Amino acid sequence: MKKQNQEMQTEGLVTKKSKGQNFLTNPYFINLIVDSAFNLPKTNILEIGPGMGALTSYILAKANKLVCVEVDSDLTKYLTIKFKDQNLKVIEDDILNLDLEKLFLIEFFDNNPISIISNIPYYITSPIIFKLLKIKNPKVTEIILMMQKEVGERIMAQPNSKAYNSFSVFCQFYSDIEKISLVGRNNFMPAPKVDSVVLKFKLNKKYLSLNDxxxxxxxxxxxxxxxxxxxxxxxxxxxxxxxxxxxxxxxxxxxxxxxxxxxxxxxxxxxxxxxxxxxxxx
The missing domain is CATH 1.10.8.100 (rRNA adenine dimethylase, C-terminal domain)
Known part of the structure; x- marks a missing residue:
């Protein structure tokens, strides 16, 4: 955490509360998240919200190709310089406005599987999940997301529980969900007010005959x-x-x-x- 703080000060960067920036700093959880995305060889990775590149560095060592989408222009410039000449493309855009099917066609034109990794800003968790789970591209096999613990509990909730709601049904309709790990708030910079959880969504839409x-x-x-x-x-x-x-x-x-x-x-x-x-x- 101290190293990341020093790096931010050196580069003149600050975390922006308006963009929900809480950067993961613990190498144990960084490795855990990245490793969970590589069940298949030659995996292409889309990372959403790379921040200072804590996950990015580890992903680059394993990915066939990595594309990062970052909405913060300061961080986009920083990442472009930090990972210069590496197998990485940084796109400055809001993931909610981005045409993902077009991105996959242009950036991941081979037949290799695609995994998506993101530490989702708490304030746009649901919209991002709605968008990602509706992806039609058959090459997208898994989505690994870190989110607020309470949201993760709703997603995994089963019938007859207080947390179970329409969002639970939506997520379970589009995917099989596995809890990778809980992540305490003290593993982030700055520390959020709540704990997080990492979930893996294995895209497996139920009832394929359902057209509507x-x-x-x-x-x-x-x-x-x-x-x-x-x-x-x-x-x-x-x-x-x-x-x-x-x-x-x-x-x-x-x-x-x-x-x-x-x-x-x-x-x-x-x-x-x-x-x-x-x-x-x-």
């Missing part, structure tokens, strides 16, 4: 719109008919007093298809 996935995800959101309501009341709001909602649930053998947090991903899928079929018949 956006509609399905929206259905799940609506079912969680009012968590304290029963699935009967939430479903009645979707089909605009409480009697019809009751008939659907009874047909599928669901208790009417269940709440959305009691339903699994597969339950939502079954319920969605039944509602869709009924709407076609009306």
């Amino acid at each position: 996935e956006e509609e399905f995800i929206n259905f799940v959101r609506m079912m969680f719109a009012t968590k304290r309501k029963t699935i009967l009341n939430n479903l009645a709001g979707i089909v605009n008919d409480k009697t019809l909602a009751s008939d659907v649930l009874l047909k599928l053998h669901y208790f009417l007093n269940l709440r959305s947090e009691n339903l699994s991903l597969n339950d939502f899928y079954i319920l969605y298809n039944e509602v869709k079929q009924i709407k076609r018949e009306l």
Whole structure:
């Protein structure tokens, strides 16, 4: 941590709270994150928000090719100079505005697998995850993300738990999720107010026959719109008919007093298809 502090002072750099900058400094966790991205040989890496390049240095030693996306212009210039003449491209852009499919086509034009690594700024965690999990490129196999511990708990939450919500269902619909490690707040500079967790998302979209996935995800959101309501009341709001909602649930053998947090991903899928079929018949 002292070394990184000195380096920042030498280069005239400061962490910017507005950009959610908390740089990981502990080599143990840096190695752990990087190693988890290389299950396959000749992996290409997209690193989002490299900061001072703590992860970048370790990734370069293993990656077939590395592309970094950094929104901070000062850090972009610093990284470009620091890793000059190495197999690295630094792109100055906001990841939320970037066309990732175009980036993969231009930068990773070979047939090697692609992994994505990021220490996500807390304030844009959900938008980044939504964008990354919807990537269609079949070469993108794994996404390793460090995020606020509380968000990670929601992502991994199972039915019948308080943390389980529509975001849990969304993430589990698009991927299989593995917890790599908890990371205490004292391993960052500056130290955030909360602890973090590293998760690996293995892209494995469930129900490949589902062509209207956006509609399905929206259905799940609506079912969680009012968590304290029963699935009967939430479903009645979707089909605009409480009697019809009751008939659907009874047909599928669901208790009417269940709440959305009691339903699994597969339950939502079954319920969605039944509602869709009924709407076609009306």
